[in-house]
Amino acid sequence: MNLGTRKILDRSFTAVGFGSxxxxxxxxxxxxVPIITNGVGSVFFTGTLEHRKMLFNEFGRGNTEELAKENASSEVYRKQIYGMLSAxxxxxxxxxSEKKQDYLSKYGPVKTALQTLIGPLPGEPEAILTRYKYGQTRWGKAEEKLHEFLYETKWDxxxxxxxxxxxFVSRxxxxxxxxxxxxxxFVEEHLEDVLRPEFTVYWGFLTDSSVDSHIFGGIWPEIQGTFFLAVGAMLFAFxxxxxxxxxxxxxxxxxxxNSILRSANSTLAGVPSIVFGLFGLAFFINTLKVSESKSVLAGSLTLAIMILPTIIRAAEEAILSVPKTYKEASLSLGSTKWNTIMTVILPAALPGIITGGVISLGRAAGETAPIIFTAAVSVGSAIGLADVFSSPTPALSWNIYNLASEHEAAAEIRHxxxxxxxxxxxxxLLLxxxxxxxxxxxxxxxxx
Incomplete structure (x- = not known):
């Protein structure tokens, strides 16, 4: 190969590399970008008076005097709305009778849309579910609900x-x-006076438990459960x-x-994660009975088996990268093989071993399939450290799937x-x- 061709190939490979x-x-x-922009909206958003009411009633958070003043200001406009309904x-x-029935059939959806927008109406029975006790807690959602209140959706x-x-047809x-x-x-013109929107920083999204299946509240149980499962897996696997x-x-x-062992380790690294979940259910729960049903312990053991091949491979590569002269020098000074491994080889390989371990920890934190059958629940409170041996836990990976695909109000809780x-x-990323x-x-x- 001549020099000119080699230069062209080198530049081509460089260009392909930069392009990739x-x-x-x-x-x-x-x-x-959409994850960050929409995810940040769960903490930073324009909250309404209904959000501040919810925080005060459900979490005891807020200033009583300020909330009373806001309620009084809002009530001025709410009473006018209630008066129009009564009239x-x-x-x-x-x-x-016939005309009355016709109007009643149209009036029902109007009342429902209004209640969804600003909260319970006077004379209505007290709601059992928390979601029906408040109006829209976010101004963006309130504007969407206002459109539903003002217009009826129809299809041609x-x-x-x-x-x-x-x-759309105007109601x-x-x-x-x-x-x-x-x-x-009136509602269109004075909705801001009723709901009193203001910029809100809600750190409770990260520290509060969910209320009414994540309609309100935060995701602390899911964060804690993810931490328990990932760290538990590392305690066994590392x-x-x-x-x-x-x-x-x-x-x-x-x-x-040893050839069989190496082949088994390589094979395990390529097994689909759902298979590990079924294995964890069959072996750890049904056979070994580490817990009566789903538990953090069973989920951690399952995740440990799943990430074990990665840790073995990373640790093996790190140990092999240690110069042989380290080992030879230690043995020549009279050290035993085991002492050489513990005091010379492993400390030198420690950076690579830890890197592999933390990367495996990140994988364990993000897995969904292995914990479906062994540890995860859709809704639950934060568990204590003593409960990991017997209790299941919510987890971020599983709850993301559950809320996006199976929740009855999935479109309402995108944030x-x-x-x-x-x-x-x-x-x-932090790991x-x-x-x-x-x-x-x-x-x-x-x-x-």
Whole structure:
């Protein structure tokens, strides 16, 4: 190959390398930007008076005097709304039966939409579920609900050759000639006076427990459960992985038995995570009975088996990267093989071992399938350290899936879903960053 061709190839490979990095960076931005922008909205948002009421009633948080003043200011406009409803209900009693029934069928959705917007109406029975005790706690959602209050959604099926088209009909036109027609422009004009929106920083999203299946409250039980599961997995997997790596690199001899062990370790690294979940259910819960049902212990053991091959491989590579002269110098000075491993080889390999361990910890924190059958529950409170042997726990990875796909009000709690995703991504990134910093610090100490 001549020099010119070699230069062209070198430049081509360099360009492809930079191009690949750029594509990966763009893909990462495409994924992370919506997660960050929407996830931050779970903590920083425009909250309404209903949000402050919820915090005071459910968590005992807030200033009583300020809340009373805000309630008084809001009540001025609420009473006018309630008065319009009462006037129309009185008007209904004077109508003919057929006309009354027609208006009642239209009036029901109006009351429901209004209650969803500003909270319970006078005379309504006390709600059992917390979600019906308050109006919209976020101003962005309140504006969406205002549109639903003002307009009725309908569909046009007139064209059989095309899909139906969505269009909106003003609810006010349905009540022309009645006293209720004044309600719609009044609510539209004075909604800010009723809900009193203001910028809110809600750190309780990270420290509070959920209320009414994450309609309100925070995600602390999920964060704590993720921490328990990931750390528990490392407590089992890390020592076993390092011991196995020491055996493979320092004691194992070439042969059929060790070949089988290495093949098994490589095979485990490629097994789908859902298989580990089923294995954990069958082996740890049904056979060994480490707990009567789902528990943090069973989930941690399952995750430990899943990340064990990665830890073994990382530790093995780290040990093999230690110069042989270290071992030879130690043995020549009369040290035993075991003492050489413990005092010379493992300390020198420690940066690589810890890096592999923390990366595995990040993987354990983000896994969903292995904990579905062994540890995770959809809704639950934070558990104590003593409960890890017998109690299941919420976890970020499982609850993200559950809230996005199975929750009855999934569209109403997008901020919770994105907040969970951002929290999980942040935890994994922090773990990886800590691995880099820890490795650099240990390497610096080893170099003197």
């Amino acid at each position: 990095i750029a594509v990966m960076g763009i893909a990462l931005l495409i994924v992370l 129309f209900e009185a008007e209904l009693e004077t109508m003919e 099926f007139s064209n059989p050759d095309a899909m139906s088209k969505e269009y 006010a036109t349905e009540f022309e000639g009645t006293s209720l027609v004044k309600l719609f422009p 020592p076993l992985g390092v011991i196995a790596a020491v055996y493979f690199t320092e004691y194992a001899r070439e042969g059929f038995f 919770v879903q994105y907040g969970m995703v951002l929290s999980l991504v942040s935890i994994v 990886n960053l800590s691995a880099i910093l820890l490795r650099a610090r240990i390497s610096k100490k080893l170099k003197g």
